[in-house]
Amino acid sequence: MKKKIWIAIAVILVIVIVVGVNIYRTYADSTATVEAEKAIKEEINSTVMTPGTLAMADESTLYQDPAKGEVKEVLVKEGDSVKKGDSVLTYENQDLEMEKEQNDINIESLYLRINSLDKQEKRLNEKKSDLADDVGEEAAETMETELDQVKMDKRMANLDLRQALLQQDRLKQKISDLEVTSDISGVVLEANDASAPQSTQMEKPLLRIGSMENLIVEGTLSEYDTLNIESGQKVTVTTDVLPDEKWEAEVMDVGYLPEALGAESNASAVQYPVTVKLKKPEELKLKPGFQMILEIETESHEALTLPFEAVQQDGEESFVFIVEKGKAVKREIETGSSTAKRIEVTKGISTEEQVIINPPDNLKDNMEVTVK
Structure with missing residues (x-):
């Protein structure tokens, strides 16, 4: 008799546990604990990013000129400072x-x-x-x-x-x-042997002079981007070599004609040259030829923004979940420009509404939520 009683009790406990688990699951599926915050107004910039190469705006390259005769003497060496008009090379004829x-x-x-x-x-x-x-x-x-x-x-x-x-x-x-002078003021970056065979001299410059006081970054732009970029626009310059550093610059020139395409180039990938001038080149402790990243500011305006983690996608539709009376309400929105961490919301929410950040996968419309 006692054995039957214990069996009955065990069966009842199993039923209670199963029912309890089902009730808990049902409750868990109908409620969620979430994190929420309000949208904020901030200055947001529309930018175009493109790679570029650090170069000198003032650079002079001198090759041997056979029409002048034979090189008599190279008057400077690598590292020498020269002024515009200084003699750097002489010929004899x-x-x-x-x-x-x-x-x-x-x-x-x-x-x-x-x-x-x-x-x-x-x-x-x-x-x-x-x-x-x-x-x-x-x-x-x-x-x-x-x-x-x-x-x-x-x-x-x-x-x-x-x-x-x-x-x-x-x-x-x-x-x-026969007495060649420097066209610019700067530093002798390269000085090669004038007595080398003439074929070698034609390939390598005798002298290369450049000024580190006027540095530029040369890059390229797509057809679409050239329509939004013009001289004077603000540019932020960075490099992977010094990831924590950035420098201010501005657009100096956007090429009117595209760069020449090679025989193997994709004819549809037309690129236009863009030149950016650094505002404080003396602060840039890098050498010409370094690879840079240009972030060109095309527009600046005040916008209502949310973290990227708040915005969900359903096909081409963008939406968020708003907390209303303890429930998550799905709200379709329209988005605009973006920064590295936030995105502009042009329509659909206000600054007074709580928007759920990182919504859980099981979150559904009108589901009860608890805000942390």
Whole structure:
């Protein structure tokens, strides 16, 4: 008899536990504990991000110019500071020197010839005058042909002299060009051996001079992005090399023409060059060629925002859960711009409503909720 009683009690306990578990599950499925917060108004920026390369705005590259002759001397070395107009390189050209000497001789010869013709003309005029006094005007006229010829020779000699003087000016300029000066003020970044074979010199520059006082970042933009970006817009520059650092800059120029596409390039992927100027280049302790990230601000406005974790997607529909009278109410919303952690809500909620953050997977419309 006692055994039957214990069996009955065990059966009743099992039934109670099962019923209790079912009741708990039913209650758990109809309620949830959630975290909620209100939407806030903040300044939000629309940005375009693109990679870029750090470069110098002022850079001068000098290659050997065979037309000038052979390199005589490179006057600077890597690391030297130079100013605009400083001599950095000289050439020597023996053919040019010989041409100049011949020109000098030609000019001197023409001056002597013109001087001789002047004296000859003077003598003929005197002889003509004497004949006119002694014999008469008719006899003096016989001298005209000889006098005209001297005048013509003198005129031709003067034309030859003018041409020689012009050639002298050109030669002086060519000789002056044998001394090459720097186009910019900066630092010598590269200085190569001028005695290397000429084929190598044509490939490698003799000198490369750059200024670290005016740094830029060169990047590219898509067709769509070029419509929203213009000179003067604010830019934040970062790099993976120094992830905790950022620098202020502004858009300097957006290319009007796209970059040239290679033979293997996708013709639909047209890219336009963009140049960004750093506001305080002295604070950037990096070298030209470093890879940078450009975040270009295209628009700034005040917006109502929520954390990304609050916004749910159902196809193309965006929605959130609002806490109303202890229940989670599904609310369709419209979104706009976004930042790294928050998204703009343009329609659907107000600043007074509590929005559920990170809603649990089992959360349903009109489910009872408890806010932490």
